[in-house]
Amino acid sequence: MLKSKTIKISLVGNPNTGKTSLFNVLTGLNQKVGNYPGITVDKKQGQCKLSNTVSGIVTDLPGTYSINPTSIDESIVLDTLLNNQNEDYPDVVVVVADIENLKRNLLLFTQIKDLEIPTILAINMADQMKSKGISFDKETLERELKTKIILVSARKNTGIEELKEAIISYNSSDLSPVASIAYRMDHEFFEDVKLKFKDKHSLYKSWLLITQHQSATFITDEEHKIIHEFRSDIKKIEKLQHKETVLRYSVINEILKKGYRVNRSEGTDIRAYLDKILTHKIFGYFLFTFILLAIFQSVFNLASYPMDFIDTSFAEMSSYLSSKLPSGPFSDLLSEGVIPGIGGIVIFIPQIAILFFFIAILEETGYMSRVVFLMDKVMRRFGLNGKSVIPLISGTACAVPAIMATRNINNWKERLITILVTPFTTCSARLPVYVIIIAVVIPNKMLYGVFNLQGLIMMSLYLIGFISAIIAAYVLSKFIKTNEQSFFVIEMPNYKFPSFKNVFITVIERTKAFVFGAGKIILSISIVLWFLASNGPESYKNAESLVKLQQIDELNDEEFEQQLASYKLQHSYIGILGKTIEPAIAPLGYDWKMGIAIISSFAAREVFVSTLATIYSVESDEQMTTIKERLIAEVNPTTQKRRFDLPTGMSLLIFYAFALQCAGTVAIVKRETKSWKWPLIQFVGMGIIAYITAFITYNIF
Amino acid sequence: MLKVADMLVGEKGIITELCLENIPLNLLEMGCLPGNELELVQLAPLSDPLYLRIDNTFLAIRKETAAFIQITKI
Numbered sequence: 132m133l134k135s136k137t138i139k140i141s142l143v144g145n146p147n148t149g150k151t152s153l154f155n156v157l158t159g160l161n162q163k164v165g166n167y168p169g170i171t172v173d174k175k176q177g178q179c180k181l182s183n184t185v186s187g188i189v190t191d192l193p194g195t196y197s198i199n200p201t202s203i204d205e206s207i208v209l210d211t212l213l214n215n216q217n218e219d220y221p222d223v224v225v226v227v228a229d230i231e232n233l234k235r236n237l238l239l240f241t242q243i244k245d246l247e248i249p250t251i252l253a254i255n256m257a258d259q260m261k262s263k264g265i266s267f268d269k270e271t272l273e274r275e276l277k278t279k280i281i282l283v284s285a286r287k288n289t290g291i292e293e294l295k296e297a298i299i300s301y302n303s304s305d306l307s308p309v310a311s312i313a314y315r316m317d318h319e320f321f322e323d324v325k326l327k328f329k330d331k332h333s334l335y336k337s338w339l340l341i342t343q344h345q346s347a348t349f350i351t352d353e354e355h356k357i358i359h360e361f362r363s364d365i366k367k368i369e370k371l372q373h374k375e376t377v378l379r380y381s382v383i384n385e386i387l388k389k390g391y392r393v394n395r396s397e398g399t400d401i402r403a404y405l406d407k408i409l410t411h412k413i414f415g416y417f418l419f420t421f422i423l424l425a426i427f428q429s430v431f432n433l434a435s436y437p438m439d440f441i442d443t444s445f446a447e448m449s450s451y452l453s454s455k456l457p458s459g460p461f462s463d464l465l466s467e468g469v470i471p472g473i474g475g476i477v478i479f480i481p482q483i484a485i486l487f488f489f490i491a492i493l494e495e496t497g498y499m500s501r502v503v504f505l506m507d508k509v510m511r512r513f514g515l516n517g518k519s520v521i522p523l524i525s526g527t528a529c530a531v532p533a534i535m536a537t538r539n540i541n542n543w544k545e546r547l548i549t550i551l552v553t554p555f556t557t558c559s560a561r562l563p564v565y566v567i568i569i570a571v572v573i574p575n576k577m578l579y580g581v582f583n584l585q586g587l588i589m590m591s592l593y594l595i596g597f598i599s600a601i602i603a604a605y606v607l608s609k610f611i612k613t614n615e616q617s618f619f620v621i622e623m624p625n626y627k628f629p630s631f632k633n634v635f636i637t638v639i640e641r642t643k644a645f646v647f648g649a650g651k652i653i654l655s656i657s658i659v660l661w662f663l664a665s666n667g668p669e670s671y672k673n674a675e676s677l678v679k680l681q682q683i684d685e686l687n688d689e690e691f692e693q694q695l696a697s698y699k700l701q702h703s704y705i706g707i708l709g710k711t712i713e714p715a716i717a718p719l720g721y722d723w724k725m726g727i728a729i730i731s732s733f734a735a736r737e738v739f740v741s742t743l744a745t746i747y748s749v750e751s752d753e754q755m756t757t758i759k760e761r762l763i764a765e766v767n768p769t770t771q772k773r774r775f776d777l778p779t780g781m782s783l784l785i786f787y788a789f790a791l792q793c794a795g796t797v798a799i800v801k802r803e804t805k806s807w808k809w810p811l812i813q814f815v816g817m818g819i820i821a822y823i824t825a826f827i828t829y830n831i832f
Numbered sequence: 833m834l835k836v837a838d839m840l841v842g843e844k845g846i847i848t849e850l851c852l853e854n855i856p857l858n859l860l861e862m863g864c865l866p867g868n869e870l871e872l873v874q875l876a877p878l879s880d881p882l883y884l885r886i887d888n889t890f891l892a893i894r895k896e897t898a899a900f901i902q903i904t905k906i
Contacts, residue, residue, distance in 0.1 A: 197861040235863050235889050373852045376860045393888070402890070403873075412877045504892045508880045517881070541856070618856040618897065623883060623890040 138187045139219065140179070140298055143208060143243060144227030145236050146194035147497075147624040149255040152285035153227055154191040155632055157294075162636070174207075176219075181295045190219050196235070198242040199343060199372070202538050206343075212246060213336060214349040223249040223301035225294070229256050230282075231263055231625075233391060237383045238376070240276070241310040245335040249304035250278055251297050257282035257290065268390030275386040277305040286630060310382040313338060316374050320367075327357045342372060405626050409501050419502055423524070426489045427593075434481040441481075445474030464661060472657025475741045476650040482559045484642045486528040490521075491637040495629035503621055513601050514608020515552075516545040516619065523549075523600060526556035527593075529645055530796045534803055541620075544613040548604050550803055551813050554796050555600035557593045557788070560736040564787045565592055567740050571762045572780030588784075595788050599820075652794050656734050660742060663705040664727075671702040705731075719786065719822070720779040720829040722767070729786075734794040736787060782829035789821035834905060836882065837898040839872040845903030846870070847886070854900040863889045870903055 144150040154162075158177025175191040192211060193204040200206035211219050224243055228236030233254065244250050260267060273280050279297050283290030313321040313334045321334060328337040340350060341361045350358065362368060408414055453466035493499045499521060507517025518540045526533035533553050540546035557565075566589075573585050670677065678695050700706050708730060709723035716726050724743075732739040743762065765774040791797070791814050800810040834845065847866050855864070863886045864870075873890065874883035880895040 196858055199857060199861070201856075201858050232888050234887065238861055369857075370852070372857055373860060376857065377865055380863070380865055406874060406883075410874055410876070410883065500892075504876055504881060504883060507892075507894070508876055508878050541858075618859075619881065619892075619894045620856060620859050620862065620897075621892050622862065623892055625890075 136185045138181065138185060138298060138301065139222045140187050140189045141211060141219065141221035141224045142189060142191045142227060143212075143224055143239065144194060145196050145229075145232070145239060147622060148194070148227050148229040148232070148236060149285045150194060150227040151191060152630060152633055153253065153255060153283065154189060155636055156285050156288060156291055157187075157189050160636075162640075174219075179295075181299050185299050187295075187298060190221070195239065197239055197376075198339065201541050204538050209339065209343055210348055212243065212248070213339060216349060221248070223251060223298055223304070225251045225253050225298070227253050227255055230254050230260055230265055230267070231256065231393075234380075234383055234387055237276075237387070238379055240278075241379050241383065242335075244276070244278065245308040245310060245333070247306045247308060247333045247335075249301045249306065251294070251301070251304070252276065252278050252280045253283050253290075253294055254280060255283055255285055258284040258287050264394035266392045266394075271390035272386065275309075275389060277307055277309050279304070308333075308335065310379055311335075312375065312378045312382065315378055316371055320371070324361070327360075328354070342368060402626055406501070409498065410505060415501070415505050419505065422493075422498075426486070427527070430482055430485045430489070433485055437481040438478055441474065441478050445470060445477070449474075460665075463665065464658070467665075468658045468661030469654070471741050472654045473650075475657065475737055476646060476654065478563070479559050479737070480642060480646065482562070483528045483645055484638055486525070486559075487638045487641045488634065490525055490528075491634045492629050495627065495634055497624040497626045500621055500623050504623065507619065511545075513604040514545065514548045514611075515601075515604050516540050516542060516549065518621070519545065519549040519604075522553050523556055523597070526553045526558060526600075528559055530554045530556070530558050530793065531799050532641055532644065534796065534799050537803070541618055543615055544608075544611055547611060547804065547809065548607045550800055551607055551809065552600040552603045554791050554793065554813070554817065555596050555603060555789070557596040558736075558793075560793065561592075561787055563737050563740045564732075565589060565784060567743075567759060567762070568775070568780050568783050570759050571775045572777050592784060592788055595785075599789070652735055656731060656738055657741060660705065660731050660738075663708070664700065664703050667699070667703040667706070671699060674699045674702065718829070719825045720782045722774065725779075725783070729792075733790075733792045736792045739787070778829050778832040781832045782825045785828045786821045786825035789817055789824055791817040833902050835899055836870065836872070836884070836901040836903060837895050839882075839903070841872050841875055843905060844869065844871040845905045847901060848904050849902040851900035855897060859891075859893065859897070862891055863887050864901065869906075870901075 142150055142154055154175065154177065157179045161179070162175060162177040177189050177191070179187040179189050181187045190211070192208045195205040195208050198209055198212070200209055211217055211221070212224065214220060226236075226240045226243055228240065240250070240252055259265075267282075269280055269282070281290055281294045281297055283294055311334075313324075321338075324337050324341070325334055328340075331337075332340070340354065341358050344350065344355070344358045344362070409418060449466045449470045452470065453462055456462035456465065490499075493502075502520055503517040505517075506520045510517055510519050519537070522533040522536045524533075525536055530553050533556075534550050537546050537549045537553070540549060569585050569588055573588050576584055578584050578587065674695060678691070678698050701710070705727050706723070709727035712726045712730065713721075713723040716729065721729070728739045728742040731742045762775050763773065766772070767774045797810045797814060800813060801807055804810070833848065839845070847864065847868050847870050849866065850860075850864070852860075868887050869885075871885040872882060873885050876883070876892075881892045882895060882898050883892045884890070884898075
């Protein structure tokens with residue numbers, strides 16, 4: 132016996148079985164979310180103490196109804212369980228089922244059992260057995276299913292110790308398949324499979340390699356040839372797959388007859404009652420609109436307090452550091468580059484976390500599926516899918532997780548269109564840009580005594596985002612052709628009271644992913660910008676003497692300092708860059724300083740504000756005035772009027788509403804569509820729309 | 833024999849036939865198989881999608897798919 136030992140455990144199960152709850156109970160906060168190599172599927176792993184001497188590494192595999200994947204997420208299950216070279220290849224698989232839907236859950240179980248690896252069946256929500264009128268003969272089912280069965284309740288925390296003990300003694304598992312149905316499907320065909328694969332794998336594994344070759348990443352060239360041969364008659368393969376499912380269910384039915392009975396009690400069903408209201412043809416839509424409005428309202432209202440606090444804290448930290456540290460490039464880098472850069476990321480956390488919180492609650496309660504059900508027909512008119520609603524809503528926080536949320540749209544065309552139009556929705560990175568420009572150019576007055584003009588403009592920008600997403604989807608659906616049949620299947624889970632532990636963990640995870648993903652880009656751009664703004668060619672280095680030479684009048688010290696700073700900025704690398712693009716952006720009403728801000732924000736929109744802050748704090752030594760005051764004070768040297776006037780401001784707002792200025796989005800679209808074609812089309816297309824609409828806007832106002 | 837696409841809300845039946853070529857595998861895997869009980873729980877506006885109960889599983893599918901599933905009423 133080894134003194135200490137680590138067991139690799141995979142959690143597998145249908146969606147809505149409480150698999151993730153069980154994972155959370157087993158691992159607590161000892162979780163790590165990483166990525167599977169090459170694809171951006173979250174890989175959730177956690178440490179679990181099984182006994183004093185044995186520990187476990189638990190991998191929470193994506194929820195799936197079957198080992199045959201219908202999405203990239205689901206293909207992870209197949210790859211992990213088939214590929215024994217995979218670093219996560221488990222010592223033991225725990226299949227999580229839910230007591231109420233045992234029959235359907237067992238389909239996946241029998242598939243995994245047929246792979247002939249140690250398998251434990253954990254039946255969750257066992258505490259509800261009585262109230263649902265379910266009788267269950269554990270011993271008979273254990274014998275029939277050739278597995279250890281553990282009754283657990285992840286919510287009530289029961290059965291967990293028993294499950295851990297079963298995991299520790301996984302070596303005593305019965306490895307024989309439960310539904311060896313291959314020969315019943317087609318004797319001749321499977322004799323052939325057995326022969327060609329030379330018994331290298333179990334028969335069921337060979338069959339999966341044939342049907343799921345595109346998801347299995349580890350096939351040898353020789354095997355590829357064999358698989359290709361078998362797949363030449365694809366109709367037959369598909370027929371056999373259907374037959375397999377039918378046979379599996381008949382095996383499961385036989386087994387369940389011996390030890391599982393449900394007396395469906397009428398009247399206790401809260402589902403029917405809630406569905407009558409929530410999916411009502413009229414009320415359903417009202418309620419959804421109301422819930423959305425309530426969420427957006429609270430996101431803004433609740434987030435404004437921590438955001439103000441973060442804003443002032445970082446500003447104070449900057450000025451404190453620059454006053455305490457000996458002056459020099461290091462102090463400048465900290466106070467003008469790094470700290471405002473980090474501040475620019477941290478400021479988004481409240482909004483994103485609050486929005487993720489609400490979305491997680493909608494998902495946990497089961498309401499999200501009802502929204503999908505209600506919206507499918509409407510969305511389909513525009514080439515989208517009911518499931519596109521979720522990305523479009525999460526897109527108001529951040530397009531990156533939103534685009535990842537398109538994975539459960541099985542139809543490629545509808546999924547692609549959703550990916551392409553999601554960045555039109557107003558994400559939280561646009562907000563600081565909108566907020567500052569609206570504050571500068573739109574008067575803070577009431578319209579008809581009820582509407583705040585600034586608020587109205589903000590709301591219109593949100594509407595523009597949604598409407599243009601829908602229009603773009605419609606146009607795209609006319610151009611993107613596919614001959615793939617459109618299938619739509621979504622489970623309508625039971626309504627559940629949300630588990631706050633699950634919600635909390637989801638919010639933390641998604642927020643962390645945003646902060647570290649987008650954060651890296653924003654921070655590094657801030658530093659690069661600071662460098663470009665405080666360095667330059669010869670004319671920059673000799674600024675002091677050159678400014679002195681130019682002066683005819685005697686200037687006092689203060690005026691001289693200002694002249695010098697302004698001269699330095701114009702001749703820094705970034706100033707030169709801004710000047711170069713000025714002719715291109717002048718028709719939109721922008722000058723070279725805005726040009727700098729726009730260039731730098733092509734990697735991340737929110738950088739616009741911090742760039743303006745950097746430009747103006749490099750230019751003036753007065754730390755006291757806010758960015759808003761500085762922008763208002765900025766004067767166009769040729770017209771002697773305000774630089775940020777109404778036409779320029781509106782033009783900027785529209786430009787930011789449409790342009791795809793987000794390196795994170797481009798990267799995720801490239802990964803999700805597996806080509807540079809779509810992110811390029813998206814980037815250029817949105818850029819052209821932004822330029823034209825901004826040009827029109829500038830000339831209207 | 834009745835197509836699921838033509839059912840009325842609240843009607844129940846036993847699945848008798850499926851046109852396998854037009855039905856996604858994952859729908860079968862969720863329990864949509866001959867012999868199982870099916871109930872039309874709810875219709876979305878414009879009668880599409882359909883909210884069904886098949887045995888103990890609740891799910892929604894589009895009308896175009898529902899046209900390929902046949903039941904006998906009970």
